Amino acid sequence: MTDTPLESPEATETAFYRAFAATDLAAMARLWLSGEEARCIHPGGDLLAGATAVLESWRQIFAGAAAPTVRHRLLHSTAAAHLSIHLVEERIGRANADVEGLTRVIATNVYRETANGWRMVLHHATLPLEEERKGHLAASRKEATRRLH
Amino acid sequence: MTDTPLESPEATETAFYRAFAATDLAAMARLWLSGEEARCIHPGGDLLAGATAVLESWRQIFAGAAAPTVRHRLLHSTAAAHLSIHLVEERIGRANADVEGLTRVIATNVYRETANGWRMVLHHATLPLEEERKGHLAASRKEATRRLH
Numbered sequence: 096m097t098d099t100p101l102e103s104p105e106a107t108e109t110a111f112y113r114a115f116a117a118t119d120l121a122a123m124a125r126l127w128l129s130g131e132e133a134r135c136i137h138p139g140g141d142l143l144a145g146a147t148a149v150l151e152s153w154r155q156i157f158a159g160a161a162a163p164t165v166r167h168r169l170l171h172s173t174a175a176a177h178l179s180i181h182l183v184e185e186r187i188g189r190a191n192a193d194v195e196g197l198t199r200v201i202a203t204n205v206y207r208e209t210a211n212g213w214r215m216v217l218h219h220a221t222l223p224l225e226e227e228r229k230g231h232l233a234a235s236r237k238e239a240t241r242r243l244h
Numbered sequence: 245m246t247d248t249p250l251e252s253p254e255a256t257e258t259a260f261y262r263a264f265a266a267t268d269l270a271a272m273a274r275l276w277l278s279g280e281e282a283r284c285i286h287p288g289g290d291l292l293a294g295a296t297a298v299l300e301s302w303r304q305i306f307a308g309a310a311a312p313t314v315r316h317r318l319l320h321s322t323a324a325a326h327l328s329i330h331l332v333e334e335r336i337g338r339a340n341a342d343v344e345g346l347t348r349v350i351a352t353n354v355y356r357e358t359a360n361g362w363r364m365v366l367h368h369a370t371l372p373l374e375e376e377r378k379g380h381l382a383a384s385r386k387e388a389t390r391r392l393h
Contacts, residue, residue, distance in 0.1 A: 134320060134331055141372040142319060142331060142350050170291060171283060173354065173365060178324035180354060180366065182283055182291060201291050203352050203368045205322065205329060216322060217329065219352045221370045223290040 101126060101212030104179035108167070108204060111215055112185075116165035118157035124150055128207060128214040136219040138200060149218075164188050164197065177208040185220065199223060250275060250361030253328035257316070257353060260364055261334075265314035267306035273299055277356060277363040285368040287349060298367075313337050313346065326357040334369065348372060 101107040107126050114122035127133050127146055135149040136142055137156075143149050164187065171182040181204045186197035205217035250256045256275050263271035276282050276295055284298040285291055286305075292298050313336065320331040330353045335346035354366035 132322065136350055136352075136370060136372075139371075139373040142333075144320070171293070173281065173327065173356070175324040175327035175356075178322065178327055178329075180327075180329065182366075184291075201285055203285075203366065207322070207324075217331075217352065219368055219370070221285060221368070222288070223285075224288040 101214065104172070104174070104181060104206040104213050105169075107206050107213040107215060108169070108181060108183070111204070111218075112165050112167045116162060118160055118162050120150065120154055120157055123153050126215055128209065128216045132207075132216055134217045134219075136221075138220050138222045161190055164190055164192050166197070170201075179206045179213070180204070181206070250363065253321070253323070253330060253355040253362050254318075256355050256362040256364060257318070257330060257332070260353070260367075261314050261316045265311060267309055267311050269299065269303055269306055272302050275364055277358065277365045281356075281365055283366045283368075285370075287369050287371045310339055313339055313341050315346070319350075328355045328362070329353070330355070 110126045127149060129146050131145045133146040133149045134144055143152055166186040168184045169181055170184055173180045183202045183204055185200040185202055187200060188197040200220050200222055202220040206213045207216045259275045276298060278295050280294045282295040282298045283293055292301055315335040317333045318330055319333055322329045332351045332353055334349040334351055336349060337346040349369050349371055351369040355362045356365045
């Protein structure tokens with residue numbers, strides 16, 4: 096994969112999902128902010144702090160994996176000078192998976208403008224539970240408070 | 245509860261966790277950005293869009309619940325003009341719960357500066373799985389790719 100200029104949050108986001116779909120760790124490393132500021136939370140995962148820990152997690156994910164199907168759709172964005180926050184719907188599954196074979200993920204992606212383009216500084220991804228999609232809002236928070244009765 | 249000035253992201257964050265701990269929907273409504281920009285993802289939940297949907301979810305969570313124990317600790321922050329992103333560790337449980345009785349949650353909280361102070365625009369909260377705390381990084385992402393073999 097040739098270097099893509101990371102001239103906008105959208106370009107960096109496209110590069111991120113392309114690197115994910117290609118299980119391309121070098122491409123992933125190029126688009127993350129280097130150093131200690133990078134943060135990543137995989138679905139069900141704990142907070143990973145610093146580019147080294149973040150990229151090690153992607154190395155583990157990519158290790159031995161066939162290139163997956165990775166789709167993404169921007170749901171919402173909030174921006175300020177040099178900082179952009181995207182809420183993204185991901186659909187991820189094996190190569191050639193049909194729509195039913197894809198797992199839906201909701202992610203908060205944050206990009207920061209640097210001298211070397213827009214870099215990813217945060218990826219916080221979560222799996223909505225099936226019951227949530229059917230309209231039972233906030234079931235997990237409810238569970239936390241249900242024990243209070 | 246009297247109105248707290250929301251003069252900084254930290255003040256708004258304190259007000260947010262105080263409103264949560266007090267199951268005080270009016271206090272919660274005061275600190276969220278009003279209108280369509282507000283976004284909230286509860287643990288295991290889907291994306292809620294707009295202040296009406298967000299506050300309805302908190303109404304459901306608070307309904308009939310005793311005031312929980314809610315602790316929060318700022319882990320990391322990233323800021324730009326008028327926008328601040330906090331990564332927060334929450335510990336939530338019943339009133340008077342000891343440390344073992346608290347559930348650990350990781351949240352991305354985003355605040356925006358408005359004419360009426362810093363308002364919450366995004367709360368994205370997730371439960372780290374127990375196995376993740378023991379060092380098995382990125383197990384869920386791994387699960388998504390494991391099926392690709």
